[in-house]
Structure formats: C-alpha cells, structure tokens
Amino acid sequence: MPTLSLNMRAALLSILLLAFGLLIWEAAIPAQKLATELTEYERLTGSGSPKAGVPPPSQVFAKAWQELSNPFYDAGPNDKGIGIQIGYSIYRVLAGYLLAALVAIPLGFLIGMSPIAYKALNPFIQVLRPISPLAWMPLALFIIQDSEASAIFVIFICSIWPMLINTAFGVAGVRSDWVNVARTHELNPLKTAFTVILPAAAPTIVTGMRISIGIAWLVIVAAEMLVGGTGIGYYVWNEWNNLDLTSVIFSILMIGIVGMLLDAMFGFLQRRVAYVE
Template identity: 60%
Template structure:
C-alpha cells in the first residue's frame, strides 16, 4: 500500500500533467481570424470588398494538438530503427548514435578525471598550482569549443566526442578531488603506519571512501555530457538526436521536434537513474 505522502505526490503529478495537457489543447484550438486593421472576418461589407464570402473563417495553430502529436508519435515509433539513408533514419537509430558518442566521450573523461582527481586530493600543492586553469576552463560553454575543435580535429564525429570529453571532465575531476581530500586523516595515518602498498591504499581505502562523492561528480558530468551532445549535433552532426531535432525543425515538423525533446529528457532521466542506483550501492559505512 502506498503511504499518504506517496498518494498525494502521485495525485499532484497526475494533476500537473492533466493541467499541461489541457493548456496545450486549448492553446492550439482554431481561432477566428482577424484582419491586420482590426476588422473581423465576419464583417459582411468588408468581406464583399475583399471579394470573399461573409462567412467568418477560422485559422488553425501550426502547433500540433495533443491528439495530433500522439498520432504522429505512434507513427514515428512504429519503426524507430529504419535506415533509408542519411536523411531518413529512425528516431531510435538517432538516439542510439547520440548515446554511443556520449558513452565514448564520457568514458574517456572518467578515465582521465578520476586519477587526476586522486592526485589533486592527495597533493594539495599540485591542486593549488593547477586549480586556476581548471576554474578558467570549467565554465566555458560546449558551443565555444566547437570552432576550435573543428579547426584542429577536422572531423565532425571526433569533434562531438571531444566536446563531450572536455565538458564532462571538470565535474568528475573536482568531485573526485573533494572526495579524496575529505577522507578522514586517521585512516590515512593508519595505512601509512602499516606501510600498506599504494595499490591496496587506493582500491581498499581511498576509492571506497571517496566513491559516493566520485559518483556524484559522474552524475553531474553525465548530465552535462547529454546536454552538450545535443548542441554539438545541431551544429556539426550528420546523425544523432540533436541532428534529428534540427532536421525536423527545418522540415517544419513540430510533432517530431516535441517527440525528440521528450525522448531526450527520458533518456537523460534513465542515465541519471542508473548512476543513482550505482551510487546507492556503493555507500561506504564507517
């Protein structure tokens, strides 16, 4: 049985969703058209002068209604992995291409950031020396890296992976350094006294103690990576969910744009939930 708090939360979520759908529905209903001079289309004399009938006309919003969106989504998701050429690929195929790029760039960032974060956390002198460079590079937008990456790498696919790498590097690095630096001094003194080898220090003491903080940084980094790949693919991609959004906008298919936006959000939520599950499973009990 659900608790009263959970039932209330579910009700509020359902009510919010219903409210959004109602607002969407009413905002896309047909509306009576008006002339640019404020004369309604129903004015008989004006209509005769303009050579049109006196029947009031209505205009439809170009934005799809919820019903039209659902029908289009069912049609698109019926064959999500079809591939009829570069400009006609299913949305599932596009989403998979983006996920692959994110996993490559994010994986490389993790492999670099975690060891470097250990160095920062264990060697305050190195951290103080390199921290100004980190603070300068960290707030740079993913889009700002694109011209430099395109000029130096000259490959759209590698450019997108580089942008993912450089944007997800900093949250993982800083959180790893913070987690390692926050380990209790007593534990470090004990392992020094026992003359434990460095591999054992890292894998049996330092890494388990800092794991929750490292996973927090990895969750933040993954969110940044997922944001960056969509922007990068809009600029230089020939595939991927960001390219799909831009291509459908150029085709004036707003239903497909909305569907892609929802899938981006769902995919991001699934990725964060997976890392949240891993984070809960590595809680370090003192």
C-alpha cells in the first residue's frame, strides 16, 4: 500500500472526524413523533414540532442547501436571504475596520517613531483597550442617534487597538541599521517612512490587522443582535425568536466560514509582506 502524504492523511482524518461527529449528532436526536401520534396537549405546547427540538445535521444540510441556492432573496424586513444578511455584516465590519485602520496605522507610526508620543498616549491606550466594545453601544446610540452608524462605531473602536499597538511596536522595532541606510541615502522623512519603515514593520502591522479583523467579526454578531434590523447577528437572533434552530445552526456555521475567509485573506497578505532577515 503506497504511503499517503502527511496532508492527505490529515485530510482523511478530518473527514473521518467530521463524519463521526455528524453521526453522533444525528443519532443523539430523539426520533420525532408524527403529528398524528401526538396528544392534544403536546400539539398545543409545540413539543412535537420539529422546530422546537435540536435539529439533526441532515435537516441543517437541507436548510443550508435551500438558503444557499437562493441567498439574495428579499421578502420583507424579517425574511431576507443569508447572502444579504452576511453582506450587511461584512459591510459594517469593513466600514468600521477601514476607518480604524485609517486612524490606527498613522497614529501607530507616530507613537512608534516618537518616544514622547508613546509615553503620552500609552495611559489612554491602556485604559481604553480593555473596554468591551459593546459597552460603548449605549453611548454611541445616544450620541450618534443612528443604530447603523453605532454598529460601525463599535467595530471601529474594537478593531483600532490591535492595529495601533502592533503598528507602534513594529515601527519602534525597525532596525536602526535600516534607518541609517535611509539616512545615508538622504531620504526625506516621508520617503523613509514608505520605503524603509513601512516594509520593515509590515509583518507586525499586518499581524495586528489580522487580529483586528478577527475581533471585528466576533463583535459584529453581538452588535447586530443589539441594534437589529439586518445582518447575520440579527438573523441569528431573529431565528431564535422564531424558534427555528435549524436556521440558527446554519447561520452559526456561516459566521464561522466567513470569519475563516476574512482571516485567510489577511493570512495571504501576511505571507506577501513577510521577509527573512
């Protein structure tokens, strides 16, 4: 028997684990009684309804197939396709995230270049950083008076810190030899920043960006549960109110997959800017 490569064997094991997990899940769900077998009382309380119990994976797959085959339908405020809901979430995440990057990266540069700016701003960063982003929500809703913009603000405030800190750290850690190369070649400060410091600090900065996008995706679900209206977080909560656990499980899986894709994008960017000393 030919030996499979490590990757092949790992993939095989993954598939086996998945199949095993799904099998246990499927087997653990008690068989549903047919509606005709239910007592009057059971019918009234809904305990016989398939939607009231944890659905087996086969139902989740059926739901996923149904949703993914038509992801962009829009049948009113409470009935939108999964594609539209995820689209809203991604839009909010990217809007808040890009705003945060626009602030955090230049500010991180400043803090990294100037010890006095670092010392002066450090206390604020240390106090603001550990605040749960959702704690900002009431204040944001009051000041901004718009739930959409408040959700974006919450994303902004949660994704700014890892980018800010990593940028400052990366910039401060640029080897003085490389800066000296720029100085002996008479590069002006702007050119030095772009041709020497930015590429030198890029791996650290992108690591911060990758952490930030992960946090932003975690936070958007919770934020949308609070602000409501649209988005994958709202969708989860809405389906919970509908007691449609099949949809809840399906959307949980979708949140995981989108999060993985966002992370993979930054993983790719990270490999692009990496260098070996």
